[in-house]
Amino acid sequence: ANMSISRQTTQAITVVGNGGSYATLTLHTKRNGIWTETLSCSARVGKNGITSNKREGDGKTPTGIYSFGQAFGVAGNPGTSRGWLQVNNNHYWVDDVNSPYY
Known part of the structure; x- marks a missing residue:
């Protein structure tokens, strides 16, 4: 998805689904205006994956930007x-x- 964050943000965590409930979590850090990947690891999301159309009880993790x-x-x-x-x-x-x- 194409999402934007505040210019003042210096850390961001991204989660990208790999199918089903499996995903990759990556920590990004911004120093001197340059984003670098600080950490990457396996992660789990909702048992039915990720969705941009979240409904309570669907077993999915909602997409979006959260603080x-x-x-x-x-x-x-x-x-x-x-x-x-x-x-x-x-x-x-x-x-x-x-x-x-x-």
Whole structure:
């Protein structure tokens, strides 16, 4: 897909589907106006691949450009300088489109 990002962006992660749920993730870093590939590794996406027409429950990962918000995990902060939320049994995520908490 042809997408553009802000000129102020200095890091970008791209994910390119390889078929099914398999993909390649690449980290790009911009220094002095030049983008370089910093890291590339295998990745997984939705069990049914990637789509530009996402529907809840389709098992696909949506295409698009996204910024990172707060980082989170079950363990303590692994050393990120981002805001960190250590989740516990009081946290939950809702993917039921009919729920008032969705």
